[in-house]
Amino acid sequence: MLKIKNLHATVEGNPILKGINLEVKAGEVHAIMGPNGSGKSTLASVLAGREEYEVTEGEVTFKGKDLLDLSPEDRAREGVFLAFQYPVEIPGVSSTNFLRTAVNQVREYRGQEPLDAVRFLSLIKEKMKLVDIDQKLLSRSLNEGFSGGEKKRNEIFQMAVLEPTLSILDETDSGLDIDALKVVANGVNQLKSPDNATIVVTHYQRLLDYIVPDYVHVLFNGKIVKSGTKELAMELEEKGYDWIKEEVSGTA
Ligand code: ADP
Numbered sequence: 001m002l003k004i005k006n007l008h009a010t011v012e013g014n015p016i017l018k019g020i021n022l023e024v025k026a027g028e029v030h031a032i033m034g035p036n037g038s039g040k041s042t043l044a045s046v047l048a049g050r051e052e053y054e055v056t057e058g059e060v061t062f063k064g065k066d067l068l069d070l071s072p073e074d075r076a077r078e079g080v081f082l083a084f085q086y087p088v089e090i091p092g093v094s095s096t097n098f099l100r101t102a103v104n105q106v107r108e109y110r111g112q113e114p115l116d117a118v119r120f121l122s123l124i125k126e127k128m129k130l131v132d133i134d135q136k137l138l139s140r141s142l143n144e145g146f147s148g149g150e151k152k153r154n155e156i157f158q159m160a161v162l163e164p165t166l167s168i169l170d171e172t173d174s175g176l177d178i179d180a181l182k183v184v185a186n187g188v189n190q191l192k193s194p195d196n197a198t199i200v201v202t203h204y205q206r207l208l209d210y211i212v213p214d215y216v217h218v219l220f221n222g223k224i225v226k227s228g229t230k231e232l233a234m235e236l237e238e239k240g241y242d243w244i245k246e247e248v249s250g251t252a
Pocket residue numbers: 011012016034035036037038039040041042043052
C-alpha cells in the first residue's frame with residue numbers, strides 16, 4: 001500500500017528526514033516511536049503533504065501512485081488521513097456538516113454518487129456506535145471548546161466516517177489522559193480491516209498498551225534505526241531510548 005524509499009526532507013533548509021525506508025501493507029498497524037525531535041511528526045506531515053516540509057530526495061508510492069506528486073487534498077481523497085492535526089476551531093460548523101462535505105468530496109473523487117441526508121444519517125449512526133460517540137458532541141461546533149478527550153473522540157469519529165485506506169495518527173499531545181488514549185485505541189482497533197492500514201506515531205509506549213502494532217520502528221535522527229514487533233516497544237518502555245542512541249553511535 002505504502003512504500004517509502006530513501007526519503008529525505010528538510011524544514012526551513014534544515015535536513016530532518018535522512019533516508020527513511022518503510023513499507024506498509026494492507027491490514028497492518030505500524031508504530032513509529034523515537035525520542036523527541038527525531039522527526040516523527042515531520043514524517044507524518046510529509047506524508048500528508050504539508051507545505052513547510054520539502055522533500056529533497058527519495059520516493060513515496062501509495063497504491064502504486066506517486067504520493068509526493070499529489071496535493072494534500074488529493075492525498076486525502078485517495079484515502080490518506082492524518083489524524084490529530086485537524087482544524088482546531090471552526091466556529092459555526094458542526095462536525096456532521098463538516099463530515100458530510102468531506103465524505104461527499106471523497107465520493108465525488110472516486111466517481112460515486114453523493115450520499116443524501118438519509119443515507120448520510122445512517123452512516124453516521126453506524127459509526128457513532130462503532131466509536132461510541134455522543135450525539136451532543138457531534139452537534140457542537142467543530143472542536144470549539146472541546147476537551148482533549150472530546151477532540152480525540154471527534155477525530156476518531158471523523159476517521160471512522162471517512163474510512164481512510166491509510167490512517168496516520170500523530171500523538172503530538174503528550175497530555176492525553178487514559179480515557180482519551182482508550183478512545184483512540186478502541187477506534188483504531190475497531191476500524192482495523194484487511195483493506196486498510198494505520199501508522200501510529202507516538203513518543204510513549206503507553207498508547208501501545210491498547211493498540212497492538214504488527215511492527216514497531218524506532219526513528220532516531222531522521223532515520224529508522226531499528227524495527228521489530230511489539231516486544232521492541234516494551235523494551236523501549238523498560239530501557240528508554242539511550243541504548244538505541246549508543247547502538248547507533250557504536251556502529252557509525
Ligand atoms: P518529533 O515528532 O520526533 O518530536 P519533529 O518531526 O517534530 O520530531 O521535529 C524534528 C526536528 O525538526 C526538530 O528539530 C524540530 O525542531 C524541527 N522542525 C519540525 N517542524 C519544524 C518547523 N515547522 N519549522 C522548523 N523546524 C521544525
